[in-house]
Amino acid sequence: MFGNDSDLVDSLLGRLSSTFKIRDLGKPTFFLGIETLSEGGSFLLSQRRYMADVLSRAGMTDCKPLATPAAITQPATPTLDPFDNPTQYRRIVGALQYLTITRPDLSFSVNRLCQFMHSPTQDHWGLLKRVLRYVKGTLDYGLRLSPSSSSAIHAFSYSDWAGCTIDRKSTSGYAVFLGSNLISWLSRKQRSVARSSTEAEYKGLADVAAEVTWVVSLLRELGLHTGQPATLWCDNLGATYLAANPVFHARTKHVEIDFHFVRDKVSSGEFVVNFVSTKDQLADIFTKPLPAPRFHTLRDKLNVDIIHPCA
Known part of the structure; x- marks a missing residue:
């Protein structure tokens, strides 16, 4: 429960507790895999524990990080060889879908992976591993909400x-x-x-x-x-x-x-x-792979920020 009047919030909680059995857990900290970190008057929503768990399930805890989740080039001759473990592919992609709750910068890449759930190939598994390598390099990033x-x-x-x-x-x-x-x-x-x-x-x-x-x-x-x-x-x-x-x-x-x-x-x-103008179009990040400088610029404008050490 949020509000700019602490007395009114306390009064409402008191009236609710007189009718229902409730427990005030205080300031939000960790809920449904999402951490709420307070930094200088703003909140940062982070899923770093969840991201670490997804990497562990994929066996990529020690993978090399990448700067973007999708490559701007495509293979000249894509392979049609089916991936030998489609269940694992579907499981990890489904986990990444939940991660987009606080990571809008992953939306395009995850949406593209979801389009091949029925019959993933070796190329699709390679695309998935690239997304995971990007996640590895951005474990400390989350969605910032600030007073406006x-x-x-x-x-x-x-x-x-x-x-x-x-x-x-x-x-x-x-x-x-x-x-x-x-x-x-x-x-x-x-x-x-x-x-x-x-x-x-x-x-x-x-x-x-x-x-x-x-x-x-x-x-x-x-x-x-x-x-x-x-x-x-x-x-x-x-x-x-x-x-x-x-x-x-x-x-x-x-x-x-x-x-x-x-x-x-x-x-x-x-x-x-x-x-x-196209250069100021923030939604460009949701439609196609982008070069690293352009991707990072748009990611910053979407308020995807890094957790400061003090948090």
Whole structure:
């Protein structure tokens, strides 16, 4: 239970304890594998014990760390040899899915691994080992939550058009911020093939619009919504214009109807869709492998921070 009025929190706990059998465990420390570390007025959510356990289960406790979880190059001749222990592959990938609760920088790589659960190959096992080697080098990293002077909602949406070389489907990603804190993120392959980059980006906008709608509904229920429209940032001018006015209607009839609810949100004043340059697009980290300098820059902007020694 959190609040900025300690007397009110104590009063509420007292009233709850008079009706229910409860026990106040004090400040949050360790819950469901997630450590809550207090550092200078902010919280850092860490799963370092869980990460160490995953590495132990994979037999990679002493592996050599890497700077990124995914390589930007692909093998010229991928092998189709099946991995001899698919159960182990599924078990470790499932464990990594839980790790993305506090590690958004792993979302794209883990999502890609999940796409081959049914029949992993030796190449897929190699991709998994690379992710584990990155985890090994970032055991002390976690998600930082800090006091913010703003409570405005803004989100970044990006899609890598036809990025999958197997089925040419696009990968969408988004990052939703409440003030300066990252509160929601996603990396997911789109369900259908997009015939243009604008369509791929517009599908991504639809996904983040649905998520922001839910966040706004939750904040209103808690009485914490400011009433200001949420800002969605997209680096595709076509999708940005289409969200405000269907000026390219003749060329976008193939876009499914349910994606057009973004325009309804914009016209009602709930959302504002703005253009952002690709170099400032934070959701880029959720759609494809990136070079180490770019990856580290975006990771820092997502508030994935290192635990200081004093913690």
